[in-house]
Amino acid sequence: MPDQFYYALEVALNGLTAGVMYALVALGFVLIFKASGIFNFAQGVMALFAALTLVGLQDGQIPFSHLINAIFGTELHNFGWNMPTLLAIPATMLVMVAFAWAVERLILRHLINQEPIILFMATIGLAYFLEGFGDIMWGAEVKRLDVGLPQGMSGALEEFTFQTFGYGFYLDRLDIWAAGIAAALVVSLTLFSQYTKQGRALRAVADDHQAALSVGISLRAIWVLTWAIAGFVALVAGIMWGSKSGVQFSLSLIALKALPVLMLGGFTSIPGAIVGGLMIGVGEKLFDFFLQPVIGGATENWFAYMLALAFLVFRPQGLFGEKIIERV
Amino acid sequence: MLYREAGDFKSTYTADNQTFPIKFDRNAYYLTMAVAFGVVPFIINDYWAQAVVIPFLIYAIAALGLNILTGYCGQVSLGTGGFMAVGAYAAFKIMTAFPGLNIVLVIVMAGLVTAAVGVLFGLPSLRIKGFYLAVATLAAQFFLVWLFTRVPWFFNFSASGQINAPTRTLLGVPVTGATASSATVYLICLFFVVALAWLARNLTRGTLGRSWMAVRDMDIAAEIIGVNPLKAKLTAFAVSSFYIGISGALLFTVYLGAVEAGEVFGIDKSFLVLFMVIIGGLGSILGAFLGAFFLIVGPVLLKLLLVDNLGWPTDLAAHLEIMIIGALILIFLIAEPHGLAALWRTIKEKLRLWPFPY
Numbered sequence: 001m002p003d004q005f006y007y008a009l010e011v012a013l014n015g016l017t018a019g020v021m022y023a024l025v026a027l028g029f030v031l032i033f034k035a036s037g038i039f040n041f042a043q044g045v046m047a048l049f050a051a052l053t054l055v056g057l058q059d060g061q062i063p064f065s066h067l068i069n070a071i072f073g074t075e076l077h078n079f080g081w082n083m084p085t086l087l088a089i090p091a092t093m094l095v096m097v098a099f100a101w102a103v104e105r106l107i108l109r110h111l112i113n114q115e116p117i118i119l120f121m122a123t124i125g126l127a128y129f130l131e132g133f134g135d136i137m138w139g140a141e142v143k144r145l146d147v148g149l150p151q152g153m154s155g156a157l158e159e160f161t162f163q164t165f166g167y168g169f170y171l172d173r174l175d176i177w178a179a180g181i182a183a184a185l186v187v188s189l190t191l192f193s194q195y196t197k198q199g200r201a202l203r204a205v206a207d208d209h210q211a212a213l214s215v216g217i218s219l220r221a222i223w224v225l226t227w228a229i230a231g232f233v234a235l236v237a238g239i240m241w242g243s244k245s246g247v248q249f250s251l252s253l254i255a256l257k258a259l260p261v262l263m264l265g266g267f268t269s270i271p272g273a274i275v276g277g278l279m280i281g282v283g284e285k286l287f288d289f290f291l292q293p294v295i296g297g298a299t300e301n302w303f304a305y306m307l308a309l310a311f312l313v314f315r316p317q318g319l320f321g322e323k324i325i326e327r328v
Numbered sequence: 329m330l331y332r333e334a335g336d337f338k339s340t341y342t343a344d345n346q347t348f349p350i351k352f353d354r355n356a357y358y359l360t361m362a363v364a365f366g367v368v369p370f371i372i373n374d375y376w377a378q379a380v381v382i383p384f385l386i387y388a389i390a391a392l393g394l395n396i397l398t399g400y401c402g403q404v405s406l407g408t409g410g411f412m413a414v415g416a417y418a419a420f421k422i423m424t425a426f427p428g429l430n431i432v433l434v435i436v437m438a439g440l441v442t443a444a445v446g447v448l449f450g451l452p453s454l455r456i457k458g459f460y461l462a463v464a465t466l467a468a469q470f471f472l473v474w475l476f477t478r479v480p481w482f483f484n485f486s487a488s489g490q491i492n493a494p495t496r497t498l499l500g501v502p503v504t505g506a507t508a509s510s511a512t513v514y515l516i517c518l519f520f521v522v523a524l525a526w527l528a529r530n531l532t533r534g535t536l537g538r539s540w541m542a543v544r545d546m547d548i549a550a551e552i553i554g555v556n557p558l559k560a561k562l563t564a565f566a567v568s569s570f571y572i573g574i575s576g577a578l579l580f581t582v583y584l585g586a587v588e589a590g591e592v593f594g595i596d597k598s599f600l601v602l603f604m605v606i607i608g609g610l611g612s613i614l615g616a617f618l619g620a621f622f623l624i625v626g627p628v629l630l631k632l633l634l635v636d637n638l639g640w641p642t643d644l645a646a647h648l649e650i651m652i653i654g655a656l657i658l659i660f661l662i663a664e665p666h667g668l669a670a671l672w673r674t675i676k677e678k679l680r681l682w683p684f685p686y
Binding site for chain 2: 039066067070106107110111114116117118120121122124125126127128129130131132133135136140256259260262263267299301302305306308309312313316
C-alpha cells in the first residue's frame with residue numbers, strides 16, 4: 001500500500017510541474033486581460049510563434065523560404081550560420097515587440113469601444129492568422145528546441161527520496177527548472193508592476209481606462225507594452241514547452257488548457273493563474289490516475305474544463321477574481 | 329425599375345409583415361426556390377455536390393443554429409463541434425436500433441437529442457456570462473468528443489471506433505450509404521435547409537425571438553421588463569442545438585457516411601461555424617447562408633488556384649488558407665462588424681434610391 005501511496009504522490013508532483021507550465025501560459029492571458037480587458041485567445045499561438053522564431057533564428061533559417069521556393073522555384077533553406085542562443089533570445093524578443101506594435105497599430109486601435117466579446121473573437125482571428133503566418137514563415141515540421149536547459153530525470157532527487165522513503169521519485173529536471181523560472185518570472189513581473197513608472201501606469205490602466213487617460217497615460221503605449229510583455233511570457237512558455245516536447249502545432253493547444261486554469265483562478269489575478277494552474281495540473285493527473293481503470297484514459301482532455309465549469313456555477317468570478325457587479 | 333417599393337401595395341397585416349416586403353426580393357426568392365428544387369437536382373454532378381453544394385447546405389444549418397444562440401441571444405458558444413457530434417452519434421444509434429425508421433424522422437430525432445444535451449450544457453449560462461461562458465462551452469466540446477471516442481456503446485463496439493451509416497431508403501430511393509445518388513442527397517439537405525430556415529425566420533421575429541434579442545442587448549433590463557432570462561437562454565440553447573444536431577446528423581448520414589468523432593468534430597469545426605456566423609453577419613438568417621457559402625467555396629477556390637493551377641505544395645496552401653481566414657475575421661470585425669449580410673443591406677439601401685442618392 002505505501003508504494004501505491006508514494007506512486008500517487010509522484011503523480012501529484014508531476015501534476016504540479018505540469019501545472020506550472022499551464023500557469024506560465026495563463027499568466028500571459030491575465031496580463032493582457034488586466035491591462036486592456038481583452039481576453040487574448042492568441043496567447044498559445046504567440047507561444048508557438050515565439051518558439052518557432054527562436055528555433056528559426058538559431059538555425060539561421062531563411063524566413064518564408066517555402067513560399068519563395070513555391071513562387072520562384074528556387075531552393076532556398078538556410079543562411080548557413082547558427083545564431084548563439086544568447087543572441088537569438090533577444091532577437092526573438094525584438095520580433096515579439098514588433099508583433100505587439102503591429103497588433104496595436106493594425107487591430108486594437110480600430111476596435112476601441114467594441115464589446116469584449118467582439119475583441120475576444122478578434123483574438124481568435126488573430127490566432128488563426130498568426131498560426132498560418134508562423135507556419136509559412138518558418139515551416140510547419142516538428143522542430144527541436146535546445147537552449148541549453150538540463151533535461152532528463154533528476155538523479156539526485158531520486159536518490160534522496162529513495163533513501164528517505166524507500167521509493168525513488170521520478171521528476172524531469174526540465175520541469176524543476178521550469179518551476180524555478182516561472183517563480184522568477186512572477187517575482188519580476190510583480191516587482192515591475194510595483195516599482196517602475198510603466199508598471200504603475202499599467203496598473204492604472206487596468207483599474208480604469210478613463211481615469212488613466214485623464215492623468216496623462218497613453219493607452220496605446222500601454223497596450224503595446226502589455227502585448228510585448230505577454231509576448232515575453234509567451235516566449236518563456238514557448239521555450240519551456242518547446243524544449244520539453246518539440247516545437248510543433250500542439251504547442252498552441254496548451255492555450256486551450258490555460259483557459260480553464262484562468263476560469264478557476266479568476267481572469268484578473270496573477271496569483272489566481274498560478275494557484276489555478278497548480279490545482280488543474282495536480283487535479284487532472286490524479287483524476288486520470290485514480291479513474292483510469294474505471295472510465296478509461298485521456299480524461300486530461302476535458303477534466304480541467306468540467307472542473308472549471310462545475311466550480312464556476314458556484315463562484316462565477318473564480319477563486320481570486322474580482323466580484324462582477326452588475327448595474328442596470 | 330428593379331428594386332422599388334413603388335406600386336407594391338399592401339392591404340393586410342399579413343402582407344405587411346412578410347419576410348420579403350419588396351416585390352423584386354420576393355420574386356428573386358421564388359426563382360431561387362424554383363431553381364434549387366426544379367433545376368439543380370437534374371444538372372448536379374458528383375464533384376460539385378460533394379465539394380461545394382452539400383457541405384454548403386449542411387454547414388448553413390449549423391451556422392443558422394449558432395446564429396440563433398450567438399447572434400440572436402448573445403451567448404457565444406465554442407461547443408458547436410461537440411453538439412454536431414451528438415447529432416451524428418444520436419442518428420447512428422437510432423438508425424441501427426430501429427432499422428425500419430424513416431430517415432427524416434431519424435434526423436429530426438437526432439436533433440431533439442442534441443437539443444436536450446444542449447440545454448444541459450446551457451444550464452450554467454444563467455450564472456456564467458460572456459467569455460466565461462464561451463470557455464465553459466469548450467467543456468462540452470472536449471467532453472462530448474472524448475465520450476464518443478472512448479465509450480464503445482456509442483459506436484456499437486466496432487473495432488475501428490468509427491461509425492458507418494447503413495443504407496436507408498426514402499420512398500424506395502436510397503438516401504444514405506454508398507448507393508445514394510448526389511441528387512437525392514442534395515434534395516434531402518435542401519429540404520432540411522429550407523424548412524429550418526423558414527422556422528428560424530419565424531422564430532426570430534416572434535415572441536421567443538424578441539425575448540432572445542432582449543437578453544442579448546441587456547440581460548438585466550430584459551429581466552426587469554418581464555423576460556424570463558432562464559427561459560430565453562435555455563430555449564436559445566435548445567433551438568440552436570437542435571439545428572446543430574440536425575446538421576451533424578446530416579453530415580454523418582448523407583454526406584460523409586463514416587465518421588470518427590475526434591477527427592471530424594474537433595474544435596476546429598466549432599471555430600469554422602463561429603467564423604461563418606461572424607463573416608456572414610451576427611443576428612441574420614441571410615448571414616448564416618452567406619457565411620457558410622463564403623467559407624465553403626473560398627477554400628475550394630483557393631485550392632483550385634494554388635495547388636491545381638500554380639502547383640504549390642498542399643501544406644503551404646493550407647497554411648495560407650488559415651492565415652487568410654484569420655485575416656478576414658479581423659478585417660470583418662474591424663470594417664464591417666455585422667458581416668456580409670450588412671454589406672448586402674447597404675447595397676439594397678443604395679439600390680432603392682439609385683440613381684438619385686437623396
